[in-house]
Amino acid sequence: MSDRVLGVVCILLAALFIWQATQIETGFIVDPLGPGAFPIIIGVVLALGGLYAIVRPDAAPDWPPPGRLLEIAFAVAVMLAYALFLPEFGFVLSTAVAASLLGWRLGSRPLAAALAGIVIAVGIYVIFHLVLGLSLARGPWGF
Amino acid sequence: MDALSSLLDGFAVALTVQNIGLALLGCFLGTIIGALPGLGPSNGVAILIPLAFTLGLPATPALILLTSVYYGAMYGGRISSILLNIPGDEPALMTTLDGYPMAKKGQAGEALALSGIASFVGAFFATIGLVFLAPQLVKVALLFGPAEYFALFTLAFATLGGVASRNQAKAAIAAALGLGIAMIGVDHQTGVPRFTFGEVHLYDGIDFLVAIVGLFALSEVFLFLEHKGQGKAGAADMKIGRVTAPWSMIKGSIGTMLRGTGLGFVAGVLPGAGASLGSFIAYTFEKRLSDKDKTFGKGDPRGVAAPEAGNNAAAGGALIPMLALGVPGSGTTAVLLAMLLTLNITPGPLLFQSNPDVVWGLIAALFIANVMLLLLNIPMVSLFVRVLLVPPRYLMPTVAMISFVGIYGISGSTFDLMVMVGFGVLGYVLRKLDVPLVPVILGVLLGNEMEKNLRRALTISDGDWSILLGSPLAIGLWVFAIVGFLAPLIIGRYFRPKIADEAKGEGADPD
Structure with missing residues (x-):
């Protein structure tokens, strides 16, 4: 299925694609x-x-139960929110929160996750920004 | 002996403090990446590319760093295969068959040492093969016109779909998706926007690094979320002892290593095969040849040596078509190609003429890296074993965050991060549906080049499609493409790793 x-x-995607072309x-x-042929x-x-795929489908994969799908949706939401808030709140805070939630x-455990999030955020900041000089998102307070 | 003198020049390039330091760093990171289950070569290299790029490394050092990671991952994969019975990456799958039984018999140290030596042998001879075969391939490639290049790109997709995937239709879907994504943006020849739906951010097209990191790295995080709590907490019995192999064991495996190297190298050079197939062929062949006492699968040292020589040789072999033709044959070489393109270097025959320092510096660095890897992976292997104990619940958020850092560092754009998350979801769904990811990546990478060659060919012929079959070389490539795509259907799935089918169910990290 x-x-x-x-x-x-x-097929729908192909139709849309060809029509656009x-x-x-x-x-x-x-x-x-011309630009449309390829x-x-x-x-x-x-x-x-x-x-x-319609005519000779493979056996269906094991889709995760709804609870797990919700977990994945939550992770996607966290990542999207992270992308949005990164310029607003700066790298360290956004990353600590996002990494904690994912962890x-x-x-x-919540406490361990929060600690790990902070360690990950500060660790990346120190290694990539302070040591390697990579530019990271600056928030209102500069980090 | 042009190749040898070029190689000497290459050593002059590679033997700077910076390049040696980067090679060492790459080997170290690569071994860790290979050893950690869930983080394989293509994944690891994909995450590191944006970093190498934003750090402003020039082409040669960047390439040295990342190919060292690639070679290192091939070494590292065996560690968790032997100790935990979980392949650290897909090419190391076959190593579990005899490596874990050896560890259970208390021979973990021997298995690690022997597989390290086998890895060295495989990688060493494959790199020598690279020195001699790549310039020959370049000579052929110089005869290619646009029509031949178009046929060659088709060949790469066809063999990728035929040999390396279970369902040709799904490989075709994957390739079409990738090529379609590459079409987004302003058309290079006429300057009109295509498939942008009026979104200004899309005029530049979709950065392939965004696609690669999303498809490979983020989808891995989602898969982990789905399966959390189901994995076995390994590390039960990790007594390693002394990491040495008795001379008799090494001597008994020399033939095995050389055969594995040869087979793996051939598998690597063929487009679409890569290291997983290399280790599979090496193991099965060796089993047929030497398994007289039915010891394979029960901890036969030769069953460890063969696949490790095979996958490391394949890794070196896979660099040949990538460097000489600009057509990668495997997932990780596709990712390496992405980095070259990001650095504005187009691989292919011209690379050998216009940037010999890049090519030969890289090859020389591979020799150096291989020696470093042998040293890192035998005396210091227990260091990497400790890394295996990092639980995924800390590892995965780190992977995700580093992915974001890299992509944000390139563009500083929130839009790109959103697109990357989108690709992560797409990658997860495709992996669940058993649609291979490598053709998608290849499509995204090669799409524009492929179209350019098609349009050039037809401009030359003034719209006559028969130019695509206009030379014996082109016809040969088309025949190859068709055979490569259809042969697996006809001769059955002889070449396809059976055991890989089960483990690969969710598209383990491709090599």
Whole structure:
């Protein structure tokens, strides 16, 4: 079943891709092939692959139970929030919080996770910024 | 003997304090990356690229650092295979078969020493092969025109789909996804934006480093979340003792090592195969040849030597098509290619002419790194064993955070970080669905180059598609591509590691 869904998604994606490829506006300088032809070939390959997956699907993978999917969704949310808040709150604070949350969900006790988060954030800051001179996100307080 | 004098020049490049220091650092990090389950060569190199790049390292030192990591990971994978029965990375899978039984018999030290020596032999001869074979391949590649290059790229995808994956259709899907992602952005030849949906951030296209780190490293974090609490807490019985192998054991394995090296090297040079296949072929061949007393699988030292020689030789062999043709044959060499492209160096025959210092400096550094690795991995192996005890609940957040640091360091853009998380989710779903990730990466990397060659060829022929079959060389490449894609269907899945199927269920870290 999962493979059939994959196949349908691929075919829809291929259709969207090919349609977009035909919509590309070309200017004066055009080579014989133009900017749309290769994407159309790719779209066809994608659609054929999808079709095969629909016709001859593999056995379905073991999807995790809903609880675990929620865990993964939570991790994704943490990472997205991290990306958003990085410029606002600076590297060390954002990283400590994000790493603590991830570590907690990966099975550390809350206190240990918080400590590990701080160690990871400060450790990366010291090694990559202070020692190696990499520029990290600066928050309102400069680190 | 051009190659030898070039190699001597290469040693002059490599033997600076900075380059030796970087090689040592790379070997050390690489061994750790290889030894830690869940962090393999392509993963580790992918995380380190943005760092090497943002640190402003020039091409040669950066390449030395990362290929040392690559070689080191091939050494490191065996440590957890032998001690924990968990392969540290995918190429080390076959080493568990005899390595763990040896450890259970109290021969962990012998197994570690012997596999270290086998790794050295494999990597050493493969690097020599690289010295001599790469310039020959360059000579052939100089005859290539755009049509031949287009055929060559197709060949890489075809063999990757045919040999290395279980389902050709899924490999095709993966390749198309990667190529499609590469199409996003302003078209290089006409300057019109494609597939950008009016989003300004997409005009530059999607940085392949963002895609690679997301697909490989973040998806690993999600897989760990899914499986947390199910893994066995290993480290039960890690008495190593003295890490030496008796001379009789080494002597009994010399033939095995050399055969494993040869087979692994060939597997590595072929596009699409890589180190996992190298160690698999080396082990199965050796088992057929030497398993007279049915000792394989029960702790036969030759069963440890063969796959380790095989995967290290394959790692060296896989560098050949990457450097000489610009077409990587495996996951990690694809990642290394990404770094070269980021540094504005296009691998391929011209690299050998325009930047010989980069190529030969790298090759010389590989020899140096290999010696360092032997020294690190035999006397100091217990240091790495301690690293194995770091639990994933601390390791994984660190991996994720370092990934973010690297990508943010390149672009300083929140948008790129979001895209990277998106790729992480995509990578997780694809791995669950058993869609291989390496063709996706290859597509993202090679897409623009492939299109450029197709369009150039058709510009030359003024729109006549028959130019793609216009030379014997091109026809040969197409035949190869078709055979490589279809042969595994016809001759059955002889070459495919059975045991790898089970373990690979979720697309273990590709090599």
